Structure formats: C-alpha cells, structure tokens
Amino acid sequence: MSDQIIIFDTTLRDGEQSPGASMTLDEKVQIATLLDEMGVDVIEAGFPIASEGDFEAVSEIARQVETSVIAGLARAIPADIDRAGEAVRHARRPRIHTFVSTSPIHLEHQMKKNQDEVLEIINATVRQARNLCDDIEWSAMDATRTPLDYLAKCVEVAIRAGATTINLPDTVGYCVPAEYKAMFEYVRANVPDADKAVFSVHCHNDLGLAVANSLAGVEGGARQVECTINGLGERAGNAALEEIVMAVRTRADVLPYTTRVDTTQLTRASKLVAVASGFTVQYNKAIVGKNAFAHESGIHQDGMLKHAETYEIMRPEDVGVRATSLVMGKHSGRHAFKEKLAELGYELGGNALQEAFRRFKDLADRKKHVYDEDIEALIEDHITEDAESAKVMSLTVIAGTGGPQKAILVMDVNGRHVTEEATGSGPVDAVFNAVKKILPHEAKLSLYQVHAVTEGTDAQAEVSVRLEQGGRIESGRGADVDTLVASAKAYVAAVNKLMARRRQHAQAVNAA
Ligand SMILES: [Zn+2]
Incomplete structure (x- = not known):
C-alpha cells in the first residue's frame, strides 16, 4: 500500500461551521488558493445546499483552484447531492462527499430509520452521486459508535455503489487511538472490495485526541487524513493539519509516511485562517503558536546556544517562522523600501509604490523600529482600500x-x-x-x-x-x-x- 497520505483540508467546511467562524467569499478563496499552493490534496470547500453563500464559495473555489481536488459536502438527500454536484462541476478535479449516520443512537433518534433502510439509502445516494462525478467520498457519520459488523456492511454497500473514498469519522470525539486503529483493521479485513477505496480518518478533539487518533487510523490502514488549519472546527475542533504534517515529517522513523505539503507555508496558512475566522491561535499551540519555538528557561537557552538540537526537535524555518528582523527606520530610502517589498512578496509600481512609501515614512516617524510585520500590515491595509471607497x-x-x-x-x-x-x-x-x-x-x-x-x-x-x-x-x-x-x-x-x-x-x- 502506498505510504503517501492524502491531506484533506476541511477548514472551509467543518472549520467554518464552528459558531462565530464564518468567513467572507474573498477570505475563503484566498485560503483555498494558499492550500492549493502548499500542496493540500483535497479541499472541502463547503456544504453547497446549506446556503446561497456556501454554494457560491464552493463554485468560485472550484473555478479558481488549479491542482487540489475540490469537494462539496452533501447529506444523503437527492437535492443535496445534485446541489453539491452543481457546485463542484467546474473544478478541474471535482469530488462529491456524501454522508449518512450509521450508529444505533443516530438511527433511532435522528434518522428514525432501521439498519436495512439505511443500507438502501447508502446504495441509492452513492449511485446518484457517482452518476454526477467519478470521485465520490462516502462517510459513515458517528462510525466510532457503530457496531463493527454493521459498519462493514455499510462500507461494502458504499464501495459497490461506486464510492472511491471511505471516511470513518470519530464524529463526537469519543475514541481512543488503539480502538480507532482496530476499527480500520477490522473493516478493511472484513469488506470484500476494501482495496478498491481509500480509507479516511476524520477526528474531533473533544478529548484532545484528534491528532493521536488520526495517526492511529493511518497505522490501521487509512491513507487520507481530514484536518483543518489551526485545528479549527466545531466544539473542540478537528485534528490540526499542521500537527499531522509535522508529526509525520519529524517522526519519519516511526511514522513511515509522506505528505505533499510544503511545511514552510504552515505559519502563513495559520495566520491567514486566524485573521479570516477571527479565532486567534493560543500562544502554546503546537507548531503555529507564538511560543511554539520560544525557549525561555535559562537551561534551555544555554543548551540552544551550544547546539540547537539539544532542545529543538523542529527548526522554526521548517514551518515558515521568520526571525523578526529590524528592517528599517526613518532614514531608509525609497530604493531600500522597494527591495524590502520585493523580499516580502509585494510588487508595487508607480503610484501604489509612491503611496506605500509615503505611509512607510509616516509610520517610521511615529514608530522607532519598523519590522517586516509592520510593513506587511501597512501594505495589506492599503490594498483593501479601493479608489472609490470612503x-x-x-x-x-x-x-x-x-x-x-x-x-x-x-x-x-x-x-x-x-x-x-x-x-x-x-x-x-x-x-x-x-x-x-x-x-x-x-x-x-x-x-x-x-x-x-x-x-x-x-x-x-x-x-x-x-x-x-x-x-x-x-x-x-x-x-x-x-x-x-x-x-x-x-x-x-x-x-x-x-x-x-x-x-x-x-x-x-x-x-x-
Ligand atoms: Zn467533523
């Protein structure tokens, strides 16, 4: 089996679903573009039937993204599936992701259906989706609280109906790693055509185990990991993309897998999602927290100065952390300013450059040290003002x-x-x-x-x-x-x- 893990990002769907995290269309497109650039394999762009805005976001992202697969989510309802199919239609690589609950507690209280009826629904909805699109993901909602023999039956039906990815989520964040791994082993061993589909993990962090569970699922044979930037997501959130990617990279000795993600973009992605969602990242958050690479204690600092690896398991530059550098002050000239802009990735010409330089001088008059971050804030602030606005x-x-x-x-x-x-x-x-x-x-x-x-x-x-x-x-x-x-x-x-x-x-x- 291939040891490449497919990274499926659901920041724009599961992440955006968390109360208060809604993002604008522009922000979503910006995030999707960055995810695509950094090598994320699949982007779940939204839940098209949920609202006009969701539909618009998924179809706009489908049109603009170059490489990543674009997935739209749909319940096991014909109208949902049609709407998702329509939204991803213009993607270079479209995917419909449809799901249904399989656990007894959901069947009884939410669906009010028996097990055989649900098998029939899986068959019908996956076939419908497959008629619209070749790449179909099917999810067994609340898989981890579903009896294994029934779960295997559901998966068998979904694969026979044409599902190419099978996701077995820990929807309520209840599982522990050994259990989650065993579930994948059981299902893969007991479903006749299991090797015709890629298995996928999707873990919530209610017990702080989302990343550990995801990695255990991979050990159990899953090859797709669903995750979000900064671990954004409902309740305690999803497995954090940056943690999964860096765990695999840093511990290749015991986790013999690879991802396509360019890790030097992780910090940028984290900042972009934090600003767009309004959910700031806690200081001590793994990988992208402000303190993740700060070695404050005397003993650690002494060790770090002698040899960085004494305490550092990852290098900050590997995740795109730049040392805050003192760049310029009020005596810096236009030429130096232009070079600095180019280094930060901005190309401004003519009036825009003139105006940016004027603002920089103004800032340097009021603030002694002007850092890269200050210049970034100054430029982004300027870009958002268009000519006819107030x-x-x-x-x-x-x-x-x-x-x-x-x-x-x-x-x-x-x-x-x-x-x-x-x-x-x-x-x-x-x-x-x-x-x-x-x-x-x-x-x-x-x-x-x-x-x-x-x-x-x-x-x-x-x-x-x-x-x-x-x-x-x-x-x-x-x-x-x-x-x-x-x-x-x-x-x-x-x-x-x-x-x-x-x-x-x-x-x-x-x-x-
Ligand atoms: Zn979820």
Whole structure:
C-alpha cells in the first residue's frame, strides 16, 4: 500500500461551521488558493445546499483552484447531492462527499430509520452521486459508535455503489487511538472490495485526541487524513493539519509516511485562517503558536546556544517562522523600501509604490523600529482600500475616566471631506458612532478584535471588525500605531465592502 497520505483540508467546511467562524467569499478563496499552493490534496470547500453563500464559495473555489481536488459536502438527500454536484462541476478535479449516520443512537433518534433502510439509502445516494462525478467520498457519520459488523456492511454497500473514498469519522470525539486503529483493521479485513477505496480518518478533539487518533487510523490502514488549519472546527475542533504534517515529517522513523505539503507555508496558512475566522491561535499551540519555538528557561537557552538540537526537535524555518528582523527606520530610502517589498512578496509600481512609501515614512516617524510585520500590515491595509471607497482622513478622540467619550472624525467620501462628531460608551463606541453618522447603515457589529503586530507599547495595532447585515457578513482590517485609528479604518473597510455589495446587487437588479 502506498505510504503517501492524502491531506484533506476541511477548514472551509467543518472549520467554518464552528459558531462565530464564518468567513467572507474573498477570505475563503484566498485560503483555498494558499492550500492549493502548499500542496493540500483535497479541499472541502463547503456544504453547497446549506446556503446561497456556501454554494457560491464552493463554485468560485472550484473555478479558481488549479491542482487540489475540490469537494462539496452533501447529506444523503437527492437535492443535496445534485446541489453539491452543481457546485463542484467546474473544478478541474471535482469530488462529491456524501454522508449518512450509521450508529444505533443516530438511527433511532435522528434518522428514525432501521439498519436495512439505511443500507438502501447508502446504495441509492452513492449511485446518484457517482452518476454526477467519478470521485465520490462516502462517510459513515458517528462510525466510532457503530457496531463493527454493521459498519462493514455499510462500507461494502458504499464501495459497490461506486464510492472511491471511505471516511470513518470519530464524529463526537469519543475514541481512543488503539480502538480507532482496530476499527480500520477490522473493516478493511472484513469488506470484500476494501482495496478498491481509500480509507479516511476524520477526528474531533473533544478529548484532545484528534491528532493521536488520526495517526492511529493511518497505522490501521487509512491513507487520507481530514484536518483543518489551526485545528479549527466545531466544539473542540478537528485534528490540526499542521500537527499531522509535522508529526509525520519529524517522526519519519516511526511514522513511515509522506505528505505533499510544503511545511514552510504552515505559519502563513495559520495566520491567514486566524485573521479570516477571527479565532486567534493560543500562544502554546503546537507548531503555529507564538511560543511554539520560544525557549525561555535559562537551561534551555544555554543548551540552544551550544547546539540547537539539544532542545529543538523542529527548526522554526521548517514551518515558515521568520526571525523578526529590524528592517528599517526613518532614514531608509525609497530604493531600500522597494527591495524590502520585493523580499516580502509585494510588487508595487508607480503610484501604489509612491503611496506605500509615503505611509512607510509616516509610520517610521511615529514608530522607532519598523519590522517586516509592520510593513506587511501597512501594505495589506492599503490594498483593501479601493479608489472609490470612503477613507478615514483624521480622527481626534477624547477619552478617559470623565466620559462620555467623544470622537471627531473627518472622512473623504467620494472626494468630499465630511466631518462628524459623536459620543459613545467608550472611545471605540464613539468612533464607530461617528462612522455611522457619515456612512449610515443598519449592520450589526459581530466581532471586534485587536492584535499587536509586533512587541512593545509602540507596536502597530491590527484591528479586525466583522459586520453582519441581512445574513451577509463582511469583515474589515485596519492597522495603525493608534488603536483607535486602526479601529476606525477597520470599521470603515467593512462598511465599504457592505456598500460595494449593495451597489453590485442594485446593478444586478437593474440589469435583470
Ligand atoms: Zn467533523
């Protein structure tokens, strides 16, 4: 059997399903593009029947992604399967992933069906899917609480009906590794055509065992691992992609498998998903946590200086961690700035470069040390502002114990300067109220988050804001050494996106 593990990423489906983690279409496409570039084999892009937005995301990703297989999820319902088939239709390599519950507790309480009826459903739905697409994954929901002989029967029916991948998930995060491995061994030994399908693991982390279980399933013969960036996912999350990939790579001596994933992209992927989902990564998270490679204790530091391998089992650069380097200050010239941009992967010409340089100088005046991360924040902040949108020109805030806090905001709206004043309970509230006076809207604020781009009290603040209006979610980001200015920029960026969406919609209605 091949020892290459197929990495199946479900950040955009299982991950996005976790309460509060919903992402915009742009963010999803950006994440899928990066996953494709880094060598993820299969991207589960969404659950097309769940909503119009999900359908749109899956079909857009299917159109844009070059190499990865694009999967759409469907329940064992004909309309679901048709919708999933339609969403992945334009993918270079489409997959329909359909699932049904198999455990007695689900059959009795959720499905209200007996075992024979479920076998019939598996047969019919897998055949329907197979008529739409050659690559079919079938999942036995709650497999780990299903009697083994019945589970084997279900798998046999699914393979006979045309399933090419068989996923046996630990849906409720209940299994322990030895048990999970034994389940795969049993099913593979007792299903006649087991070698006609690839077996897959899908583990939840309710007991903190998702990665351990996934690796045990691989030892039991599974060759696909379903996982998510940062372990994002419902409840305690899914198995973390970065942990699976680095465990296999670091312990090749006892885990003789390979993946196609370029590990130097793991940190980038982690940051992108953290920002898009609004779920920050805990400091002590394995592989991608801020402290994952920080050796603080005296004994460790001494050992590290003498020979890194005394305490380091992985090198930070292997997962794409760059040492924070002091790059430039207020005396750096345009040429050095342009070179730095190229090194960070940005190609700006003409006016965009001019404008970016002006912003850099402005930042260097206010902040002593300008790091790579500062420049990245500055550029990304700039990229999100398009020409016709409203911009923050200046902001004055009166804050402190006295209250009510007051904001005086000047904005450029279509070339016209508008000034408004507002109060609020707290300075952020006052700033947002001032924005609302200039750009009236009904959207509800569903997330407000501040991160420091680097260390120190003069660090730039990066603010993420998420707004919700009529089921639509738009997020905005803003960076500045002043947290309140960053907040205003982030909020305005999100409102700009809402308004752009409204304009597009109005145009579509007029055209129709
Ligand atoms: Zn799941």
